[in-house]
Amino acid sequence: MRILPNMMNLNSLKDSKLLDLSSHFVGGNHVEFPSDKEFKVIEPRSGKVLTTWHFATKDQVDTTVKTAKTAQEHWANSTWMERSEILKKTADLLKTHCNDIAYWECISNGKPISEARADVLSCVDTFNFYSGVAHDLLGRHIPLDSARYAYTRRLPVGVVAAIGAWNYPIQTCTWKTAPALACGNSVIYKPSPLSPVTALILAEVLKCAGLPNGVFNVIQGDAETSQHLILHNDVAKVSFTGSIPTGKKIMKSCAERNIKPITLELGGKSSLIILNDADVDSAVSCAMMANFYSQGQVCSNASKVLVHRSLLEELTTKLVNRTKLMKVGDPLKEETKVGAHISADHRNNVEGYINSAIAEGATKLCGGDRITVEGLENGFYLSPCILTNITPKMKVYREEIFGAVLLLIPFDTEEEAITIANDTDMGLAAGLVTKDLARSYRVSEKLNAGNVYVNTFNDVSPLVPFGGIGQSGFGRENGIAVLESYTHQKSVFVNTGDCPNPF
Structure with a gap:
């Protein structure tokens, strides 16, 4: 030494x-x-x-x-x-x-x-x-x-x-x-x-x-x-x-x-439930925070965004529009919102999840494209992706993607949303968007996760314990x-x- x-x-x-x-x-x-x-x-x-x-x-x-x-x-x-x-x-x-x-x-x-x-x-x-x-x-x-x-x-x-x-x-x-x-x-x-x-x-x-x-x-x-x-x-x-x-x-x-x-x-395979009384603009912000922060490389991310069918069209339009505006580029620049993936291999792995979902019948609404940044042409960049027409048989539904890939999944009832959210053995996190305080308590109690976020996502504090259950x-x-x-x-x-x- x-x-x-x-x-x-x-x-x-x-x-x-x-x-x-x-x-x-x-x-x-x-x-x-x-x-x-x-x-x-x-x-x-x-x-x-x-x-x-x-x-x-x-x-x-x-x-x-x-x-x-x-x-x-x-x-x-x-x-x-x-x-x-x-x-x-x-x-x-x-x-x-x-x-x-x-x-x-x-x-x-x-x-x-x-x-x-x-x-x-x-x-x-x-x-x-x-x-x-x-x-x-x-x-x-x-x-x-x-x-x-x-x-x-x-x-x-x-x-x-x-x-x-x-x-x-x-x-x-x-x-x-x-x-x-x-x-x-x-x-x-x-x-x-x-x-x-x-x-x-x-x-x-x-x-x-x-x-x-x-x-x-x-x-x-x-x-x-x-x-x-x-x-x-x-x-x-x-x-x-x-x-x-x-x-x-x-x-x-x-x-x-x-x-x-x-x-x-x-790891985790978390869900964010957007209930029918949610404020749509707030729900869009929560969905983006739950998927696109740190290029989606967050263990508690809610890649499954469950949206009540009555809000699906409005929320999808606003979510896609805001996602397209996110600046992908040099992470050292203040205006950049999406930086580089950790490695070429990991970027390729995220691309693999997107391609497998499309091959299995999913529809890509936006993103999932390699981005070339001037002066940083060999960096590992990928635009945030939104997929719809997701089914439980798909690989992206079951596995942790660990990338900026958001899955839009509609539901009709509160009970159905809870069932979908709990359909994983990785109980790290879950979330919901609602204006009803009583409802937030009721749904939170039924979600099998170590961390639950209400009208927010991926919030942390040194005062509050963080961790999961199950796998x-x-x-x-x-x-x-x-x-x-x-x-x-x-x-x-x-x-x-x-x-x-x-x-």
């Missing part, structure tokens, strides 16, 4: 030399882990290779885990006020350098700069929130009788292996890291090779905020690297965001060598609920009198 110089200060974030610092951050330093497994970091907006980095090997993973374990033992003994101050300082630094971090999020992921900026600001909120949750980590005192009492304590689990997704690189990292650190754990974060940059920037921010060396580490890797990390005896907890097939493999691995808790935030995984990110995932509870019984003799 060769230690490389860190950034002189966060004001140099915009410098392209940032990519020369190294792909790994271990023990408070950028380090060079030589290996024979290389991967190219590609800019989605241009298709250009930015740099070539290396995946960590088994021995390098072991070195990182040992570093994190040693650091965690000291971090766990820090006072809550010390932790709170560092998390608050991290939030302040993220806010100060929001524009530069958003720039790298855009370069690494391809989403519009306005969305990238919003993602970084959401990370500010997350670190601020978890800087103030000390009271939620307090134990309880339980009187048993005049001589006996018990008390409970919430203690950190130890070393947390966090494996992130490419669609929200810094936000996914923050959702796992902020609460884990607040609870006194150390973190080893493995970002997706498709968007590996901003986790390293967060490591720099945490270091500048005063986080002790080794408490937060970043290693680059593939499935084999993840396996080495998950199977390591000193890793006490795994948190994963990604696909269902990978989640199943990780869950199996977590029980293979030594049982360890796991949080799985997986969409278990455990929660955000809110107070996540603290249980990063702590274990110890119960202590105390007898102040003579020890009872049962014999």
Whole structure:
């Protein structure tokens, strides 16, 4: 392991030399882990290779885990006020350098700069929130009788292996890291090779905020690297965001060598129900938010938009017209609403879903076309697509598309819409548009999903738990609920009198 110089200060974030610092951050330093497994970091907006980095090997993973374990033992003994101050300082630094971090999020992921900026600001909120949750980590005192009492304590689990997704690189990292650190754990974060940059920037921010060396580490890797990390005896907890097939493999691995808790935030096949009393303009906005944000690369997206037949013609006209006006282009430009897909392979996969639907009888109302952006001719662009004449036998009806493809499906009754929405084993999200408050409560109660949106969609807050049921995984990110995932509870019984003799 060769230690490389860190950034002189966060004001140099915009410098392209940032990519020369190294792909790994271990023990408070950028380090060079030589290996024979290389991967190219590609800019989605241009298709250009930015740099070539290396995946960590088994021995390098072991070195990182040992570093994190040693650091965690000291971090766990820090006072809550010390932790709170560092998390608050991290939030302040993220806010100060929001524009530069958003720039790298855009370069690494391809989403519009306005969305990238919003993602970084959401990370500010997350670190601020978890800087103030000390009271939620307090134990309880339980009187048993005049001589006996018990008390409970919430203690950190130890070393947390966090494996992130490419669609929200810094936000996914923050959702796992902020609460884990607040609870006194150390973190080893493995970002997706498709968007590996901003986790390293967060490591720099945490270091500048005063986080002790080794408490937060970043290693680059593939499935084999993840396996080495998950199977390591000193890793006490795994948190994963990604696909269902990978989640199943990780869950199996977590029980293979030594049982360890796991949080799985997986895929979804969600629906948005537009009821007959809905405001059409508001419904159109909700449908677009549920499908076209971040090029449709959102796990909770409602690709199935269920529209009451009485509103279908008006809503379809307005939805198609607004979709055609969405600016597809360079994600670094403020006017861009739809940026680049994460990779050429993923864009091709989304196109494959559109073509299969058309071959099975669907009708394309607009979009689904490759877009060539001047100066960025090799970027991975695709216009937002709307399909109709969808049937339950179609591949697009059943599978997660993970792209900007909206399926218009008419219905006649409330019960029919609920049945269609629940016709999936991926219970991550669902939504509805209605003016009737009583109706919104009634329908929300019947939807089989971990997150339900009423007159909105894809809304998030660090105060509110996020996660799914069924094939969409278990455990929660955000809110107070996540603290249980990063702590274990110890119960202590105390007898102040003579020890009872049962014999």
